[in-house]
Amino acid sequence: MxxxxxxxxxxxxxxxxxxxxxxxxxxxxxxxxxxxxxxxxxxxxxxxxxxxxxxxxxxxxxxxxxxxxxxxxxxxxxxxxxxxxxxxxxxxxxxxxxxxxxxxxxxxxxxxxxxxxxxxxxxxxxxxxxxxxxxxxxxxxxxxxxxxxxxxxxxxxxxxxxxxxxxxxxxxxxxxxxxxxxxxxxxxxxxxxxxxxxxxxxxxxxxxxxxxxxxxxxxxxxxxxxLPVKTKKTSVKQVAIAAAVLKDEHGKVLIHKRDSDGLLANLWEFPNCEVAHSRENPERQLEKFLKEEYGAIVQLEKPFAVLEHVFSHLVWNITVYDGKLVNGFTETEQLKLVDEREISLYAFPASHQRIWREYKEKKTGG
DNA sequence: AACCCGTGGGC
DNA sequence: TGCCCAAGGGT
Known part of the structure; x- marks a missing residue:
């Protein structure tokens, strides 16, 4: 047969x-x-x-x-x-x-x-x-x-x-x-x-x-x-992020290079951390993170932007703060103070390009 | 095998 | 607006 x-x-x-x-x-x-x-x-x-x-x-x-x-x-x-x-x-x-x-x-x-x-x-x-x-x-x-x-x-x-x-x-x-x-x-x-x-x-x-x-x-x-038959994926996880554009007394900007593994590996970013849904203010959580992780004492001001960035598998809800770098920290290969003009020399993910764009618009726009 | 890993455009 | 989509690979 x-x-x-x-x-x-x-x-x-x-x-x-x-x-x-x-x-x-x-x-x-x-x-x-x-x-x-x-x-x-x-x-x-x-x-x-x-x-x-x-x-x-x-x-x-x-x-x-x-x-x-x-x-x-x-x-x-x-x-x-x-x-x-x-x-x-x-x-x-x-x-x-x-x-x-x-x-x-x-x-x-x-x-x-x-x-x-x-x-x-x-x-x-x-x-x-x-x-x-x-x-x-x-x-x-x-x-x-x-x-x-x-x-x-x-x-x-x-x-x-x-x-x-x-x-x-x-x-x-x-x-x-x-x-x-x-x-x-x-x-x-x-x-x-x-x-x-x-x-x-x-x-x-x-x-x-x-x-x-x-x-x-x-x-x-x-x-x-x-056709074709294609099952759909479940909805993605929401993550709250607090980020900051931090300048020192000379107007230089603090940037950080991400880890070589995982999400957006090796790309540069503005200092940020995930914030928990606790009673503690997001500002407090970010300040604590910057102090513990980078040894940086900062003065945060009001957020100038709230951005949503959608990835394929998660969503970042980013609150972006303006801030001053009050105390020193150790500059490393992963943590740099750069002139505004030099920002364009570093590779940033789309989400952080948006942060910088918002920041510039806010400064020049008034 | 299921999940992680980006982004921008179309409807 | 929300959801789906695109010449996939690593783990």
Whole structure:
């Protein structure tokens, strides 16, 4: 007896022709598509993780201008590299990429590995990035399954598995291994993603414009808007933060470098702490924190801003105080007094860029 | 396997 | 406004 499979009745060759033909005609003109330099492909793939194309474009152009080659990035210092990533988010991406690029320079003579075994061992390189770089830069038929590909294929093959679950990706990789073009795996993978971005969108997919509509089982069944199945996450934790812009008698500003692990690792910030919902004033709690943690005696004034900053997994409710640095403290690599002009030299997360913007507006605005 | 890790835009 | 979304990886 024969087992029914997902691919029964599926015309693989025609699908490849329709998909790649559409991509050749309709693909967007993107800066990382000007050549297939493995370094540039790699950088673009890291930047594009969980990040929209429109957001990435200016970062990519500036990054490549600043670090045109793998060697240039490998030799750059950490602060400079982190500054280039400022505002992009998921900062472990750049820390891992920098480490990985150094590894390639030292262990592989600067040549990015062209096989799964070696390339996927590099820091920050997972199953998706491995397939993307190997197929796009080297023409190797490896699956590159991202959110787009899972959405597109779940509709084409009527897959009802929950794509929010970690293990589901493997199912789609198995499908791609069976249908990927051996002649042009680069365009095949890119076309699946491009289709997901332009036509087979999460809501209101443009099925009438779709180059592979004849192959789509979800469209045939009229259930394209019910796929993919994706369970939603629970609501995020709220955290109260008290922060301060502190100046000494010379008008210099106190900034602090965050820990090398965890949230916003290695980025600079204005001194702050989480405040508990206790009877003690937030000001008191912040003063105590600054004294105990930094040895800084401060005079806090009224808060000049209250900001909400939403992360993917938590929310900061930040009360920002104006303040004077009354007593000395020990300046270290992690704790610095800097001139206002020098603030722009340090990499701050978006939340603290907002704090500084509010502060400047308040000062210049009156 | 579930959770941590950013940000900005669309509806 | 609140929620969802985006070319994921590490632990």
């Amino acid at each position: 024969k087992t029914r499979t997902l691919l029964d009745g599926f015309d693989i060759e025609q699908f490849q022709l329709d998909l790649i033909g559409w991509f050749e005609k309709e693909q967007r003109d993107l800066p990382w598509r000007k050549d297939n330099d493995p370094y540039k492909v790699w950088v673009s793939e890291i930047m594009l993780q969980q990040t929209k194309v429109d957001t990435v474009i200016p970062y990519f152009n500036k990054f490549i201008e600043q670090f045109p080659t793998l060697e240039a990035l490998a030799e750059a210092d950490e602060e400079e590299v982190l500054k280039a990533w400022e505002g992009l988010g998921y900062y472990s991406r750049i820390r891992n990429l920098h480490a990985a690029v150094k590894e390639v320079k030292e262990q592989y003579g600067g040549k990015i590995p062209d096989n799964r075994e070696q390339f996927s061992k590099l820091k920050g390189v997972g199953p998706y990035t491995t397939g993307a770089v190997l197929s796009i830069a080297y023409g190797i038929p490896e699956p590159a399954v991202d959110g787009n590909v899972m959405r597109v294929l779940s509709r084409i093959f009527l897959v009802w598995e929950d794509i929010a679950k970690t293990g589901t990706r493997k199912l789609f990789e198995a499908i791609v291994r069976q249908i990927i073009s051996r002649e042009n795996p680069s365009y095949f993978n890119q076309a699946l993603m491009e289709l997901g971005a332009l036509i087979c969108t999460p809501r209101n997919p443009a099925c009438l414009l779709c180059p592979v509509q004849a192959h789509c089982r979800a469209l045939q069944e009229g259930v394209q808007t019910e």
